[in-house]
Amino acid sequence: MKEIRFGVLGLCRGWQYGKLIPGFEGCSVAAVCDHSPAYQERHRRNHPDIPLCDTFEELLAADIDAVVIAGYCTEHAPQAVQALRAGKHVLSEVTAFHTLAQGVALARVVDETGLTYMMGANSLFILGVEEMVHLARSGRLGEFMYAEAEYVHNLPIPFKRHFDGSIHWRLWQPCIYYCTHSLSPVLRMTGDRPVSVVGMDTGDKIAREWGYTTGRADLGVGLVKMASGGVVRVMVTFANSRLGGHFYKYYGTKGCMENDRIHQDLLHVRERDNPLTDGWVTYAPRRRYLAKEIATLGAPSGAHGGADYVILYEFVKALRDGAPSPLGFYEAADATIPGILAHRSAREGGRPFAVPDLRDEAVRKEYENDDWSPLADAMRRSDMAPS
16 A cells, blocks of 8 residues: 655645545655644644644655645645645645636646646535536436536635735635636536636625725626536625525436525436436435445544545545546636636626636647736725725
């Protein structure tokens, strides 16, 4: 059994993975890194045997084979590039990158190094989505026509700052940038990729209620055209009046399905040509994959109903078998880019944007200097401090 020594960057979200790693045979956490004094102190108190690094460079210089990148969202891609160049495999939190230029740089390094890159889109492995992927790929619902995918996460505005009071990405980055949780499952259901997108948003109404002028769009919508001709409506919000969740609808030529908006553990399915069904069938899916392992672990299986465990399982499997990870860089890029361009589209009155395919070096050349970011707009609105 090949030993895999992990480094973990980010002891908040990253430790959700870190605490699971020793449960995989031959895997260990060899070093960690975090800038927060509170998380540093907690780590020293609870895990004095695991070295705590002062910098990411020090973490990469440690005796590790792979690194979990779960730090500041807009820094994921530069850190992944740095890690791959240092010879480390990468499991990156979402999103894969913040600008198209970052995406191009990461694409090139992934290709050059041949190392494993995987994006940890946990929504891909939550129970109901796992069942929807199975049904869509079985062919029972026919050819894909249309889908809706929503990620709703109610995060109060005052939370969206760093431990030192400085600007946090959740305070200024448009919510639609975080569309990976919505799009990744749909891309897996369809086996398709996006080719164009238009966007609209609501502005920062809720932020203003808290006394902030961030310019961040509280709720963003992207209408995505797929290569097959199908259409996907994506909605993401971090500022709303309901509890969070992942909501999906899928329409095929022979049937449709959607998860319940109130009881998310329920799935509603209707198949036109299935003689065993009469109208809608509603049921609570059972986990099809790693069910015994997750049930045995119980609470230590991690957050998101065992999805974190599945992500780590797939990443470790890819490292040991040499097989592609289930959410490699190009799948991650296809799930990330529409959010960036949907926001640009909304800013420009709904102008359509082509979604570049970063598999093609000729396409990469077109976007290698595209560093556009909404941060510049946000910074012009005072310092985003409460008024």
